[in-house]
Amino acid sequence: MKRSRAPLQVSPQPALKLGRPERTRAAILNAAFDFIWAQPFRDMTVGSLMAATGVSRSAFYQYFDDRHELMETLLEMLQDEIFDVAQPWIAGVGDPVALLRESLEGLARVGYRRGPFLRAITDAAATEERLETAWKNFLGRFDDAACTRIEADQAQGLIPAFDVRPVAVALTRLDAYSLLEAFGQRPRSRPEPVQEALARVWISTLYGAKWAERDSSPLVRR
Amino acid sequence: MKRSRAPLQVSPQPALKLGRPERTRAAILNAAFDFIWAQPFRDMTVGSLMAATGVSRSAFYQYFDDRHELMETLLEMLQDEIFDVAQPWIAGVGDPVALLRESLEGLARVGYRRGPFLRAITDAAATEERLETAWKNFLGRFDDAACTRIEADQAQGLIPAFDVRPVAVALTRLDAYSLLEAFGQRPRSRPEPVQEALARVWISTLYGAKWAERDSSPLVRR
C-alpha cells in the first residue's frame, strides 16, 4: 500500500536534513494524514497508526500524549489556512456581497481539500474534552469575526438591525457542518452546489435576496 | 444521589405491572437518561451505567449489543417527537411564513428539552458506523421534507427558483447544529434568541427579508 500523492505532507523533501526526532515526528504526522484520508478517525488506534511508520508503538508517546493531542496538532495546522480564506469578507473593503462570495468560495475550496481532516477532528472532539474545547474555540473565532463584520455593516445600513450574535453563530454552524456533510468523507460531493447554497443563505440573510442570484451585478467599487 | 425530576422516563408508574425483564430494561434506559442528562456520552461506560441500576454489568448485554445500540434506541424515541413539531411547515396549509415560524418555534422548544440527548447521540455517532448512519438518515428525513415543501412553494412562485437540495441540506444542518450548540450541554442558552435567529435565516433565504421581522404582519389566511 504505497502513498501516491499524500493529501498533506509535513516535509516536502522526505528527509533532507532532519534530526532523528524531527523525522520520527514527521513520520507520525504523515501516517496520520494518510490514515485519516482513507479511514475514519474511530479506526485510528495508536497501534495501527505506528504500524505505518516502521517505529514502535510506544515511540508515539514521546511526541504526543495521545491520539487526541495529535488531532489537536492537526487542527492547529489547518486553523490558519481556513481562517485566511475567509479574510476577504472578514476584513476586506469594497462591495460586501462580492467579498462574501469570495470568502465562501474560498471556504468551499479549502473545505473540499481538507474535508476528511476536519471530519476526523470533529469526530475526535466528541471523545475528548480538550479537543472539544479547541474545536469550539476555532468556531468561536469565526463567530466573533462574523459578529464584528455584521455589526459594522449594520452601522452602515447595509444589513438590517437584529440581534447579531445568534445569527452569526447559526451561520457559522451552517458553514462548518455543511462542509463537513459534503466533504467530510469520501467520495465527496461537488463543491459548486454547496458553495452556491451557502452564498444564497448568507447573502439572503444579511444583504437581501436581490443580491443572492449568481449573476446579479454587485455594485462593484474597489 | 436521588433522581428528583427525571428528564425522560420509560415507565411513568415506577414498576406497576412489569415482568422482570421489562423492568430491568426500563431501569437501564432510565439510568442512561439520568447519566446523559448530567454527563457527556464519552464517560458513559457500561459499568458506570449499570452501577446506577443495581443490576450487574453483564446483564446489560441481554438488552443491548453495546452502548451505541442503546443510543440508537434513544434516537428512535426522540425521532418522531422532533419530526412531529416540524409538521406545520412540512405539511400545513396557509401562510407559509407563519407555518415556518411555528415549526421553528417547536424545534427550538424540543431542542431545548432534549438537547443533551441529541448531543449524546451525535457524540456516539462519531464512534460507530451504525449509529452514524441512523443519525444521517434522521437528518435526511428533514432534507427530503424540506425539499418537497420548498419545491411546492417554488411552483407557486412564493420562493425564488434555485437548486433546492443543497439549500435544504444546508438549512437542515443549520437547525441541527445550532440547537446542539445552544442546548447540547448544560447550562443551556435561552431558547428565544436561537429560535429568532433560525427564523430570520430560514425566512430570509426562502421567502425574502421583508417577512423576517418578528412583527411583520403575515398575510394570514386560514
Place this chain on the structure above:
DNA sequence: TTCATGCCTGACACGATGTCAGATAGTATA
C-alpha cells in the same frame, strides 16, 4: 411445593492504552 424457563452473575479472554527500565543509535569529543 415442585419444576422448568430464562434472567442474572462472576469469571474469563481480548484489545487498546499509557508507562517504564533497559537497550541502542546518534553525536560530540579526544
Place this chain on the structure above:
DNA sequence: TATACTATCTGACATCGTGTCAGGCATGAA
C-alpha cells in the same frame, strides 16, 4: 578512528473497558 555521553526507541507490563460464557438462582406455572 575510537570513546563516551545523550536521548530516542523498544519490549514488557499493569490497567481499563468490552463482550462472552457456563452455571446459579429467581420467577411463575402446575
